Amino acid sequence: MRADRDIFIDQIRQFDTDTLLSLAVSLYDELSRLRMIQLENERISTEAHIQFSELNEKYAAIVRENEELKKLLEKEIEKNVLKTKSIFGRKTEGFPALLDALDNPGEELEDESTAEDAGPAKDRRARAIDLESHKGGQTTRSGRTKKNPSLTDSLEKLPRQILYDLDVDALNEQYGEHNWRIAHWHQHRQLMKLDTPYYTQVVYTPVISAGLEHDLFTIPYMNPLIDKSAVSCTIMADILYRKFALGLPFYRQARDYQMQGIALNKQTIINWAGTPVPEICEEVYEFMTQLLVGYRYTQCDETYIQVNKDGYGPGHKSFLWVHTSSELTDCPPVIIFCYEETRGTDHLRHFFREFLGYITCDAYISYRVLEEESGGEILTTGCFMHCRRYFAEAFFVQNVAAMSDDEPAALPETRALLLIRGIYQEEKKLKELTADGRTIAREGNVAPKVNAFFEYIHFLEGSDNVFSDRMKKAITYALNQEEHLRRFLTDGNIPCDNGHVERIIRSYSVGRANWLFADTIHGAKVNAIMYSIVETAKANQANILIYLQYLFEQIPLRRMGGDKDFMADMVPWSEAYRTYEEKKQQQRQSLYGQLFPEPERPRTPRKKDRSAGMPEGNGLTA
16 A cells, blocks of 8 residues: 555656646545535435434324224223113123123124014023022011002002903803803902093082172182192192102193093193292292202212203203112101202202211212311212222223133122122111111121222222223222221211112102203202102002192191191101002092992802793682
8 A cells, every 4th residue: 555655756746836736636626526425425314314313203102003993992982882782781780790791791782783573582691600608598578578569459449440351142052041040159350540640620619699788709810839820739740740750740740631531731731839838838948958968878869960051161060869768777768959060069058067977978088078068978889880890890890701710709899899899798687777786787798808809909009900090090099989888887877888868869860861851940940859759659669659749738728727846747757648659549449439339249140930921810829
């Protein structure tokens, strides 16, 4: 390399100045070109690096988005599975029912199917899993159980129409005249209904002519419900009973009345219901509310109601708060529905402002806020039904159908469900005990089951196992609510769950599915009043139709008589109402019984007298 350099130097020494100058310029141009190429390469390299960084960031974002979409897809699949279960599955969260539903999923009916439905397949899968280790004893209740009346027993209490089915000519033709007799009668019963139970009651009031001048005076008359209206206590009770007990909307009732030949339209029915209910029933509603607040043990939940003209935008949902007495107390049950435009804590503050005691409820934050603000005078107790529901959902989204018979029992979701099952089995045995006896029995039998459940939940929390999002949510719920879920063990008047209120709300939900919404806030408040009265009557085993008639008949009558302290007689467990209901039942029995007088029982036709028809003077004597 050194020799080449020396040779090059010797060569350029032979060049003149112009040649060297020209050579230097060419070299400079070449150097400039190379520098430009270098700069371009550096620019390209920088842009490539920037693009690479951008692509790398986009790739990372796509990976993150893909993971998020996977999680979202899993959640949507879980929601779809749970929705399918709620529509087509068993309405229970018991472990065997969940297992059966997962192994044999329901399918939506196909309207345009070309194949005939031949019924369920014979190869329906049924798992045989041994649950003996989790049963914890028998599940029968202690004490006597009330026997439900049979249809035969109820038919005995109704008025009777007696008919004798006897065709003498047909029997003579079949067996020969005077060759048969009636040995005894068989009795066959049918439940019948009168076609037209409506009638018009016409009340005449006299016009008096008094004195020598014959001045005319009219005796005043006023309809106690709506003046100058055709509404009566019985028809009002019938309208409200069919709406709030049977879930029949007003427009369907109007159609039924019109089919009966009664020109009663929907708007008239709405006006009839909207006017007397607040005027007559609201006082009873307030009286029962005060009774409930005076109880020490209550239960509470809430559900939605849609009100069209509530001042909010379309789709806004208002709420009905449902307050009841504890299902385990010995006091007469009271059920109160309260309409509120929101789900805020202000309603609880107002309703329970004079309350001291326990509220069994779910984990909604407003109940906890109320407890903190009360300074310990109000304590909330948890709901094991909600706790179990979280674990049931976590179990249901598992792919149990692909597992062997031994694998489902090893799932942590299964273990948690079975532990809760053991708590309910022990609690079910104590239904017929007194509150003190239930408290003692819970300490010995139920508390160990509760301890075992929470020990297992704490074990799951501290383990390294990877759980589904549903399972994590179930574990978190149980841990956060442990203090409240344990409180029922301290008092036999506190139930272990809030299922009593949910069953009451179900009756309302069935009606809501039919009438869908309330048009005004006034209508929503009427709904709250009437559902309170109807559900309280139902809980006290009162005849709802007669009880409504009792209220609309007796309250105006008592007010006109100047009685100001009669609300204690208006509750469905009062002696005054029980006497009224008994008399009404007797009146109905007597009234309808007169429609069917008992006929004379037919006898076997006798042979004709042989002497009959013989000519006189034949010489024969008797």
